[in-house]
Amino acid sequence: MPDGSTLPLVSVQNLKMHFPIHGGLLRRQVGEVKAVDGVSFDIAEGETLGLVGESGCGKSTCGRAILRLYDPTEGEIRIDGTDIAGLNHKDLRAKRPVMQMVFQDPQASLNPRMTVEAIIAEPLDEHTTMTTAEKREKVRELMDAVGLNRAFAGRYPHAFSGGQRQRIGIARALALNPKFIVCDEPIAALDVSIQAQVVNLLEDLQRQFGLTYLFISHDLSMVRHIATRVAVMYLGKIVEIAPREALYEAPKHPYTQALLSAVPEPDPAFRTARTILQGDVPSPANPPQGCNFCTRCPQVMDICHKTEPSMRELAPGQFAACHLYNETSDHAEAPEAQQEQLEVQ
């Protein structure tokens, strides 16, 4: 695209991913799970957007739908200038090299019967016309880039540790020089001392190749480290999206506030009172009326049970969907009320 510098690399508008529930004798559709229900965001080139939330909130489904690993129910997904939501199979395949994915479980996402060389070369086989010698050289280069010993190219995945397997998965994702990579919980299966190795690698590669990441994770501390902007999901919807500093220093949405306060801080001097949310997340097949968070929100009001709040910009770049900030049209007063409530807690 000629005007690439002004357009975001990834732009998602009103993405919906509903899965049908079949039941009864005739296996008719009796309902649907609204895994992702109207999600919109942009990711600028070279940026890392962190997507956080608890299990079942739809963050992984969202990441997969954006790469068309699912066929979205509704919405627009523009990646590098093309709306891929409605693309046919052939055009989509041509577009695949631009967007890649790193999966959570390196054990399950690598074929145990293929050598490391074959795994990393597979995208090259599929999408390029490189000669065998060229592919060989490219695989070796990729192994260097992710810090794997070239001499191990002929080994099988089981011979590697979890952290090294994740490096293989990253090398495969890099093979086609993508612009955009969805990292779906890439460190969740790894030990603490290995997590830092993989995160540093992802950051180095981003700098080196100018990559754009969607970093999906439930680890809020790690997202604070890697992301430039952060989106918080709850029950299929984004409740708050903001630059990193704003989100962690001054979270606006009561869910973001509770989520951050629930993260145990590795410092025994910090045993303060936490905001403990009551109850569990409702089922996405049967979300509550009004605001999705109204069943657990510590600051719930009458209006929350009736109308769904819309996204508003509360600070530069910081958007949240909450009625607390809606009462008065000017939002100069609302954050103060919020602050008072925080102090009471």
Added chain:
Amino acid sequence: MADGAASRSDVILDVSGLKTVFRTRGGEVHAVNDVSFDLRPGELLGVVGESGSGKSVTMMSLLGLLPQPPAEIRAGTVMFGGQDLLKTPDRDLRHIRGARIGFVFQDPMTSLNPVFTVGYQLREPLRKHMGLRNKAAQDRACELLELVGIPDARRRLSDYPHQFSGGMRQRVMIAIALACDPQILIADEPTTALDVTIQAQILDLMAELRERLKMAVIWITHDLGVIAGIADRVLVMYGGQIVEQAPVHELFTEPKHPYTQALLTTIPHIRGARADKLTVIEGQPPILSAAPAACSFAARCPVAFARCQQENPPRFAVAPDHDAACFLLTEEPAHA
């Protein structure tokens, strides 16, 4: 040397020199190497370590929960209530496990039986170990569910595990472990499978239960944040050994072992200053195919020297209840 200040009478569980080996087709795995620690009444002892560091195997060894073979407990004593649990016949051990030492596992879905109601599974230890029947057992079961904060307890007794959410199932597990008023509760990564907001609920419940029941707790986790929030004293495990023991504040302010120090700097924080680049512990955890002849952390240690490759360091005391297995600390007890 590890016991330091605590007098014997003050200890309810005393483990010393525990060694557990697994025999596999690929050779032996020395999962637990010479582990010694004690547990005092009412305290919460945190055990931290990465996967494969031997924290779960240690706890399962001392309760006789490991299938033998392939496991083999080579050495050690586990003194509890005047008897050595490693020499106790299985039938007596079964009674101790159910009634006097409770156990909560990581995954509440796989540790509850899906075909029995929660009420049945709660009444089972009451019937076996306390001889409670019918109404008495039902009342006690109901009381236990209320204790762990499950609303509408009496009705929920007739529900099956799948009708509970993850956090609620873990509450049920805790209720079962507490059924016979145990002196010790061993919790093995009880919040790892849960979301942070649910984890916060369980940690809160645990703090409240300890206050009310005055029991001693061993809490195994890989999450230093959880440990910081609940533990009184902490054991850090690496390569099947305890590399550091310290009161929780000292562990976080003055860690003595290079592994503990590295671990504390490698985790990102949610508050305060944000590091531009994470500190990395290079390399991989050791493969425990033989009893350690050198320090198990030597290969990854930034301050390792010649002696670390030749001998396995014992735990050197640095303060009351604080010791670490590192030769850098030898200066103090050198006169011995």
